[in-house]
Amino acid sequence: MDNLAATAARGLMKRSPALRRRMRAAVRSVRRLGTRRHGDAPADPRTALFESFQARSYAGSPRAVYEHLLADPRFADWRFVWAFREPPAPTLLSGPLSDPRTSWVIYRRADYHRAAATAGWWITNAIMPEYLALAPGQRQLQTWHGTPLKRLGADIIDNTTTATSGKSEIVERYRRAGEVATYLLSPSGFASQAFASAFAMDPDRAATTILETGNPRNDALVHADAADAARTREELGIPLGARVVLFAPTWRDDQHSTRHGYRLSLGLDPAELAARLGPDHVVVLRAHYLVSEAIDARSLPDNVVDASRHPDINDLFLASDVLVTDYSSALFDYALLDRPMVFFMHDLDRYRRQLRGLYLEPDDLPGPVVTDLDALVDAVATTGERAGDEAAARAAFRATYATVDDGRASGRAADLLLEAPAS
16 A cells, blocks of 8 residues: 555544444454464463553653562562564663563564563553453553543543544543553552543452552652762753753644644743743753654754653653643652642643543642743742742642652562462
8 A cells, every 4th residue: 555545544544433443453353363373372470571651662660660670589580571662772782671581572573472472461551452362371560651630541521522533442442451451550549540430440340450559660759869860961961050941741632643643732832931931941841752753853952952752751850940741640750859840731721621631620730830931931930939839739739649659669569470370
């Protein structure tokens, strides 16, 4: 199929939910056939397959759990397999992936299917391919990738753009993911309730599946020191003494092109933001991975750093002095650092009523909510004037939304892996 025909086919599928479902079912069937030849091999209870953001990176809670297992003597005889979409960087191969117990595979290739069919544990932070199913003796540790502010899965408001473009498909994907998960890790009672409803779990299944262990990837934030921040600042070329503003917006469901995927929709020009804040500020841009390819770093001035492809957002949290975000789950993680946050929600009414809907109201957030560049510049520049009130708000926020993020979540996850395999 040539490019024009492929583009036309994608456009037709986007406009026709029924055709899209049939095509996806056909693709799943073909891929499922490709995995069946490995299905007779028994699952090894001491092998774990790791994926982060559907094999896009070495990051997040799968990374945190893996690195804990490397140092835990109870796992000395285990084997670990990482899935990537392309061969990992040399720094990974000579670093954490150099452990002799570890190998890597390319996502959706034959070796990946073999690993998925024979690993006793799947450890992931996103929904795995729909054509994969747990075999007897296999289990999944679903870490997810943050506490949700924007509604997920079955909770997406029915009259929004996201829902009307195929909510039944979204609900089915999340419902199946909830069925596949043996354990779904949660950092709070709030997150547990959101996960239970978003993944369409009945109360009995939610009670045994969703465990409030804390978020493993946040252990690094709890234990970090000034040297960690300094190292990342040096890697990014940030001058000494600069005040670092991390701008980390999420993606928009309706900003989609059939040819190029999701488009960048920042709501402001990062260069203008940096210019307005002044020469003592550096803006670090961290776009969501679904839109990061749309950024042309060559067009950015020296005081704007594109860190969208930096392997771990935790490093950027630590290197920053203030976070500017919108509907991203980043706010829940950043709250652990007790640093100022500003919420740039230039499309708040539209996002809340036409796109996703939110689990919290703007008044629940631990920082000012602004909708235009002037207000954003003022809010970032004057965080010190509100320091006492905002510190109290962040403390109250953590007490509700990060109740078990105490730096020991990876150890609790490791304990789960030592349970007897399912029969």
